[in-house]
Amino acid sequence: MAGVCAVCAVSALGSLPLGCNQAAPAPIPGDSNEDAPARRGGILHLASFQDIRNLDPAGPSDGLSAEPQHLLFAGLVDFDDRGYLVADLADHWEIADGGRTYRFVLRQGVTMHDGSELVADDVKRSVERALHRTTPNPNASYFAGITGYRAFASDLTDHLAGVSVEGRYIVSFHLDEPDATFLPMMTMHTLRPVCRSAGDRYRDDWTPCGAGPFKFAEWQPGTLLRLVRHDAYFRPGLPFLDGVEWSFNMQLVAQRFRFSEGELDVLRDLTQSDQRRFAADARWKRLAGVDADKRVYGESMNTRMAPFDNVEVRRAVAAAIDREHYRLLAPGYMTVLTQLIPPGVPGYDANVAGQRYDYAAALEHMRKAGYPYDPATGQGGWPTPIVYPLYDRGLLVFTAQLLQEQLARIGLRIELRLMSWQAFLTLQERPGAAALSQGAWEMDYPDPSSFFDPLFTTGAIPEAGHNVAFYSNGRVDHLVAEAHRELDPERRRDLYREADTILCDEAPWAFAYGYHRFYVRQPYVRDLTPHPVWPLEATRAWIDRVSDAGFARLLRGAIR
Amino acid sequence: MHARVWSRLRRSPSATAGGALVLALVTFAVVGPMVARHGPLESDFVHGITDRQTPIGPCAAFPLGADRLFRDVFARLAWGARFSLVVAVTSTTIAILLGSLVGVVAGWVEGVGTVVPWPLFVGAMAIASAAALGRPLIAWAVAIAIVLLVASGRTRGPRIDLDGWLMRLVDVMLAFPFLLLILAIGAAFERTTAATVILTLGATGWLGIARMLRAKTLQVRSLDYVEASRALGQSNFALIVRHVLPNVSGTLIVSATVQVAQMIVAESVLGYLGVGISPPTPTWGRMLLEGQEDLTSAPWLVVAPAAAIVLAVWAFNMVGDGLRDALDPAAEV
Numbered sequence: 001m002a003g004v005c006a007v008c009a010v011s012a013l014g015s016l017p018l019g020c021n022q023a024a025p026a027p028i029p030g031d032s033n034e035d036a037p038a039r040r041g042g043i044l045h046l047a048s049f050q051d052i053r054n055l056d057p058a059g060p061s062d063g064l065s066a067e068p069q070h071l072l073f074a075g076l077v078d079f080d081d082r083g084y085l086v087a088d089l090a091d092h093w094e095i096a097d098g099g100r101t102y103r104f105v106l107r108q109g110v111t112m113h114d115g116s117e118l119v120a121d122d123v124k125r126s127v128e129r130a131l132h133r134t135t136p137n138p139n140a141s142y143f144a145g146i147t148g149y150r151a152f153a154s155d156l157t158d159h160l161a162g163v164s165v166e167g168r169y170i171v172s173f174h175l176d177e178p179d180a181t182f183l184p185m186m187t188m189h190t191l192r193p194v195c196r197s198a199g200d201r202y203r204d205d206w207t208p209c210g211a212g213p214f215k216f217a218e219w220q221p222g223t224l225l226r227l228v229r230h231d232a233y234f235r236p237g238l239p240f241l242d243g244v245e246w247s248f249n250m251q252l253v254a255q256r257f258r259f260s261e262g263e264l265d266v267l268r269d270l271t272q273s274d275q276r277r278f279a280a281d282a283r284w285k286r287l288a289g290v291d292a293d294k295r296v297y298g299e300s301m302n303t304r305m306a307p308f309d310n311v312e313v314r315r316a317v318a319a320a321i322d323r324e325h326y327r328l329l330a331p332g333y334m335t336v337l338t339q340l341i342p343p344g345v346p347g348y349d350a351n352v353a354g355q356r357y358d359y360a361a362a363l364e365h366m367r368k369a370g371y372p373y374d375p376a377t378g379q380g381g382w383p384t385p386i387v388y389p390l391y392d393r394g395l396l397v398f399t400a401q402l403l404q405e406q407l408a409r410i411g412l413r414i415e416l417r418l419m420s421w422q423a424f425l426t427l428q429e430r431p432g433a434a435a436l437s438q439g440a441w442e443m444d445y446p447d448p449s450s451f452f453d454p455l456f457t458t459g460a461i462p463e464a465g466h467n468v469a470f471y472s473n474g475r476v477d478h479l480v481a482e483a484h485r486e487l488d489p490e491r492r493r494d495l496y497r498e499a500d501t502i503l504c505d506e507a508p509w510a511f512a513y514g515y516h517r518f519y520v521r522q523p524y525v526r527d528l529t530p531h532p533v534w535p536l537e538a539t540r541a542w543i544d545r546v547s548d549a550g551f552a553r554l555l556r557g558a559i560r
Numbered sequence: 561m562h563a564r565v566w567s568r569l570r571r572s573p574s575a576t577a578g579g580a581l582v583l584a585l586v587t588f589a590v591v592g593p594m595v596a597r598h599g600p601l602e603s604d605f606v607h608g609i610t611d612r613q614t615p616i617g618p619c620a621a622f623p624l625g626a627d628r629l630f631r632d633v634f635a636r637l638a639w640g641a642r643f644s645l646v647v648a649v650t651s652t653t654i655a656i657l658l659g660s661l662v663g664v665v666a667g668w669v670e671g672v673g674t675v676v677p678w679p680l681f682v683g684a685m686a687i688a689s690a691a692a693l694g695r696p697l698i699a700w701a702v703a704i705a706i707v708l709l710v711a712s713g714r715t716r717g718p719r720i721d722l723d724g725w726l727m728r729l730v731d732v733m734l735a736f737p738f739l740l741l742i743l744a745i746g747a748a749f750e751r752t753t754a755a756t757v758i759l760t761l762g763a764t765g766w767l768g769i770a771r772m773l774r775a776k777t778l779q780v781r782s783l784d785y786v787e788a789s790r791a792l793g794q795s796n797f798a799l800i801v802r803h804v805l806p807n808v809s810g811t812l813i814v815s816a817t818v819q820v821a822q823m824i825v826a827e828s829v830l831g832y833l834g835v836g837i838s839p840p841t842p843t844w845g846r847m848l849l850e851g852q853e854d855l856t857s858a859p860w861l862v863v864a865p866a867a868a869i870v871l872a873v874w875a876f877n878m879v880g881d882g883l884r885d886a887l888d889p890a891a892e893v
Contacts, residue, residue, distance in 0.1 A: 252853050272614075272628075273857030325605055329628065331613040392834035397850070401629055401840045405603060416838045417751050 024274075024281040025260035030524035030544030038527060040240050042543025046536075047247040047255045049269045049393050051222050051421060055208040056198075057189040058130035058137050062425065063442050066189060067536040071227055071244060072113075073192035073210035074234075076104050076123065077183055083446060083532035085183055089118060089193065089211060089234070091169075099178030099487070102186075106169040111232035113215040114195045120171040124163045125200060126193045128152070131160060135202035138429075138466050139190040139444075141459040145182070145484065147174040179484045180492065184445035187533070213239040213539045222249055240542035259522070265543070266521045266528065269394075272330055278520045279332075287523060290516035291530045293335055293344030296451065298509040299403060300428075300439030304470045307382045308435055312369035313412075314507035317436075318355040319362035320410045321403070326513045329398050335514040340451050340500050342514040347448035349493060352500045355511055362410045373411025381411015388414045388436050389428070391421040396438055399512070429462040431470060439468060439509050446533060448496045452480045456503060469508035476502055568886035575882020581875030589645050592638025597621060600639040600842045603630045615858055625860040628850065636842035637864050643843050644872065647758055648823035654762025655823075656816050659769025664804055666726040666770065667777025668796065673719040679709050693748060727774070730767050738764055738826070743835055752837055757830060761823050769815050773808055780807045810887035814880050821876035828869050844869050 030036075052065040057073050078088040087093065090104040110118040131140050133155050143149060148161030162174040175182060195209035208216045211234070214227035228243040250258075252271050259267040270278065278284045299317060301308035308314055323336040338354025341347060366373050366381065373381040390400045404414040414436070419427070427433045444450045454460050458477050460467040476499050483495040503509070521528060528541035569575045598604060608616050608630030615626040624633040683706040690699035742752075742760045780786060786803045794802070830836035831845025839846060844865040851861025 253855065271853035271857075273854050276857070325603070328605065328609065328613055328630075397839060398628055401601075402603065404840060405601060416840070418834060418838045 024277045024284055027283055027287065027523045028262045028545075030526070031546055032544050036544065038240050038540070038542040039544075040542070041242055042240075042545065044241050044244045044525070044528070044538055044541060044543065045247070045263060045265045046244065047250045047258065047264050047269070049250060049252055049255070051248045052225065052246075053422065053425065055216070055219065055225075056202065056206060057192050057194065057210075058126075058135050058202055060136055060138055060425070061189070063440075063535065066534070068214075068225055068227060068244075068246065069189045069192075070212070070534050070536060071214040071538060072208050072212045072216060073189055073194065074212045075187055075189070075192040076106075077186050079187055079445070079531070079533040081529070081531065081537070085187065093183075097174075100175045101172055102175075102182060103166070103170065103172045106171070107234060108169055110211055110234040112193075112195050112211045113209045113230055114197060115232070116196060118193055118211055119168050120165040122193045122196070123171045124160075124165050125196075126198070127163050127191050128160050129194070129198060129200055129202060130190050132201055136463060137190060137202075138462065139188060139454065141457065141465040142185050142188065142453055143191070144459055145175050145177060145179050147176050177485050178487070180487050181445075181447050181449045181484055184447050184450075188444050214241075214244060217243065224248065235539070239539045241538060244538055259520075262522065262545075265525045266519060268517060268519045270518055270520070275330075275333065275518050279518070284520055288518065288520040289530060290333065290518050292532060293342045293514045293516055294443040294446075295515050295517075296337060296340060296342050296439075296441050296511060297399075297513050297515065298337070298439045298511040300437050300469045300509050301507070302432075302435050302437075302468070302470055303472075303508055305432060305435040307369070307371065307386075307412075310369045311506055312365045313371070313382070314510075315505070316362045316365035316369065316410055317407065317412070318504075318507040318510040319358045319365060320406050320412075321355075321510050321512055322357045322406060323512055324357070325402055325406070326399055329395060329402070330515070333516050333518055334395075335516070337511050337514045338504070339511055340455075340503055340509075341448050341496070342443075344514075345443050345448065345451070346446045347493065347496060349497050349500065352497055353504060355504050355507065359409070366410050371411060375409060382413070385413045385415040386435050388416050389419055389424050389434050390416055390438065391424045392418050393421065395515075399438065428468045429466075431462070434468070437468065441466070442535070443533070448492075448500075449480065449484065452476075452483075452496065452499055456480075456499075456508060471506075471508035473502060473506065475499075565886045569882055572882040572885055574878040575886065578875045578878025578880075578882060581871060582879055585641060585872055585875060586645065588638055589641035592641065593635065596632060596635035596638055598632035598635050600631065600636045601840050602632070602635075604632070605630055608632070615854075615861075617858070618860055624864045625858065627847070627861055628854065628858075633847070633860060633864050636847060637844070637868055640842040640844045640847060640865065641868065641872075643754070643837075643841065644824050644827055647754065647761065647827045648820045651758045651761035651765060651823050651827075652816055652819045654758070655765030655769060655819060656812060657766075658762070659766035659815075660773055660808075660812065662726050662730070662766065663770035663773025664777050664800060664808070666723045667774040668781060668800060668804070670723040670774070670778055670781075674722040675716055675719050676722060677716055678720075679714070680706065683709075723774075726770070730770055733764070734767050736764075739830075739833070739835065742830060752830075752835065754837055754841075757827060757837060761826055765819060765823065765826075769812075769819070772811065772815065776808045776811055777804055780804050810883075814884045814887065817876055817880035817883055821873045821880070824869065824872050824876070828865075 048064055050064050052068065053062045054060050054065055055068060055072065057069050061069070074089050076088060076090040077085055077093070080086045089107060089110055091107045092105055094103045095101070096103060106118060106120060112118055129135065130137055131143055131149065131153065133153050140153065146160065146162035148157065151157045152160045164172050164174065166172055193211055197209055198206050213230055213233045215230045217228045218224065218226040225246045226243060229239055229241060233239065252269050255264060255267060255269055256274050258264040278288050299321065301314050301317060303309055323338065327334045327336050335343070338356060339352045341349065363373060371380065371382050388400055388404070390396050400416050404416060407414055428437050441451060441455055454466045456467060456471050456476055457480055458472040459465065461470050461472065462468065479495045479499040483492045486492045486495060519530070524543060524545040526542050526544050528538060531537040604626070607621050608626035610616050615628055615630055616622055618625045622632050622634065624637060627633055627636065683702050686702045687699045690702065741764055745756055745760050780803060786799060789799055789803065827836065827843065828845035828848070831843040832849045834849060836843060836845060847865040848862060851858070851865065855862050
């Protein structure tokens with residue numbers, strides 16, 4: 001401790017703004033008392049160290065893009081604040097034909113951002129646009145069960161037979177087989193209705209337009225995104241906010257400084273030390289929290305590229321990773337994960353025989369693979385370096401270095417290669433481009449299929465999905481499809497358990513860790529609570545501050 | 561002459577202090593990795609961690625503490641010193657050689673029309689670029705074209721204002737933002753390695769030196785004894801070697817010393833911005849970048865590399881100042 005304070009003294013001499021036990025900044029109070037009614041006005045300012053990729057719900061997406069997409073586009077159905085499935089643009093729905101037909105009756109008088117009324121034709125057009133062969137939709141494989149999907153996706157037909165308009169406000173979806181996950185899947189942003197300006201086919205240059213609570217105002221890629229209130233939103237009186245604004249590519253330390261000054265209203269990307277400081281400060285206790293454990297991170301191995309086309313090498317990697325070491329990078333927020341489904345997702349099964357760290361077994365797998373490695377001499381192993389693409393943000397740059405160190409111990413030499421986030425995503429989805437890379441996934445809807453379908457089924461191999469391991473196993477495909485048809489929860493659990501066990505054994509991913517996201521908001525941000533499914537739900541949030549950030553700064557300066 | 565310079569250097573406080581710091585830096589770079597208890601890439605999850613599961617602060621086993629991956633900051637700093645010095649000295653050497661060549665030639669031929677076998681120059685550059693970018697077919701095609709040109713005797717270009725061309729080249733290169741250039745070179749090679757960092761810094765660091773040496777050469781060229789030597793029939797090459805280079809060597813030495821300091825900063829900037837050499841290679845800029853998030857909880861992660869950069873740059877600049885004073889003839893008055 002004396003040494004630490006000695007360093008602090010040196011840094012103080014160097015005029016660096018350090019402190020051994022610097023306290024968290026003071027919260028900026030709201031203008032009203034706690035039980036004041038919600039009122040309109042104000043902009044919600046958010047930031048991220050990342051960038052967004054796309055705003056079109058039918059296009060390539062990412063975790064951060066889902067935030068504005070959710071506010072721009074409303075769906076036929078949605079999850080409410082407690083995680084229950086509810087009608088949204090639909091007034092109600094009916095299930096017929098033994099679970100093969102879903103008939104949605106739309107609300108009447110829903111005004112889209114361009115002023116037009118939402119009708120059933122818009123729903124059909126949006127679905128066909130999103131699932132067309134020319135659309136780079138990584139989520140298309142989710143909807144392969146809609147009747148006529150194969151023919152439509154193969155360009156054999158002009159229209160998707162399984163979606164029919166049965167009146168101005170009635171649209172039906174016909175499925176090949178009953179699907180227990182169809183309604184949860186319909187909550188995803190992919191098929192949400194878009195304005196007529198989107199056209200029948202996907203275009204890069206379309207200005208986002210939907211029926212959500214906020215509409216598009218401005219996007220400066222890499223810098224800023226601004227949405228403004230959709231005054232004609234179909235839920236009267238909502239939203240309260242005048243707008244929502246994101247700043248991108250902002251360093252964590254810069255975010256904290258701006259949050260302290262009231263220029264950011266919610267802080268979600270925190271350094272480890274800041275997390276500890278806010279979590280330990282009584283003033284912030286009520287304003288801070290962590291969201292559910294609904295993310296899976298691992299090392300994705302391209303099963304079509306050497307040496308990971310050899311299942312023994314993949315098993316060696318899964319056994320060589322000491323997940324406890326990963327956890328130590330962010331203790332309290334990272335959790336050790338040995339299987340695909342994180343504990344916070346309904347359907348998590350603690351009985352799955354997951355992947356475990358076992359160094360001796362890892363060496364044995366390398367020997368079986370034909371690449372024996374002798375740790376004493378450092379001889380053997382895979383002869384050439386394996387390129388590991390990564391972007392220079394967040395935890396990845398640290399987990400990558402840890403992985404490099406751990407795999408070197410079994411004779412796999414990893415060469416880290418820095419690139420932009422966009423380049424990383426593009427490279428990962430290109431066949432034969434990345435042998436080994438980080439796999440990351442966040443729950444789309446609360447069901448195991450939200451992880452199995454997009455990540456490990458044959459139909460989800462890019463371009464149609466996120467199966468960046470290019471993994472294909474007939475048995476897994478069958479089990480996942482069977483689980484879709486199965487309505488009995490226990491039986492579904494058994495099916496997913498078997499599929500998860502196969503994945504843990506064949507190891508297209510070495511599952512590594514889950515992550516709780518810590519957040520803290522200023523007291524003047526009201527009714528913005530973490531949603532059980534969506535990363536951001538700001539429809540009912542409001543700002544209890546008349547003054548803007550600049551004025552508040554001036555005021556504090558004057559008081560001092 | 562040398563004795564006088566040495567004597568002035570020893571009397572200069574800044575040169576003495578700077579020299580001592582440079583010596584200490586070199587010693588740290590050479591000896592530090594040998595005495596460090598841990599490897600620079602070696603995580604220690606047993607001793608490098610506190611009870612609160614945070615990186616340990618400075619202590620006997622970890623003299624400068626541990627980083628977020630529980631690696632020895634002292635070991636990484638020492639290896640970073642080695643890397644920084646090698647990059648700075650090598651790229652400075654490249655910059656000095658290029659700058660001297662262009663500056664002296666431009667100054668010497670100023671105002672004189674020069675016949676340049678430009679097809680050979682352009683061809684050689686095209687071959688080198690194609691080879692570096694892994695395009696052997698293009699390199700061979702250019703090589704064959706050059707052979708044909710030589711065979712037909714068409715390698716002599718027109719008489720041109722070589723000085724003007726070279727200085728416009730310098731102008732154009734100065735117009736390129738340094739970071740854009742290194743990003744482009746990194747993209748061309750698909751990755752950033754020590755070699756690409758050295759080449760980029762060397763290829764962009766000679767511009768100022770060329771301008772300065774051109775001016776100096778113009779000055780020397782018009783001296784009476786140089787004119788007399790020329791009248792006696794000495795060749796251009798001999799005149800440059802015997803009269804120009806000795807006269808500009810002092811300027812060159814001072815420039816080189818200051819340039820090393822600039823290269824250390826440039827290499828650190830690249831590392832800090834994440835466009836330098838990829839992790840886990842320890843570089844001071846990279847250490848600064850990875851440590852800044854823990855500035856308040858683990859200040860040693862920032863203080864150590866920041867202090868190293870500041871001290872190294874200060875040291876080389878002080879040596880440069882001392883050398884300038886010692887080599888400046890006006891100081892004798």
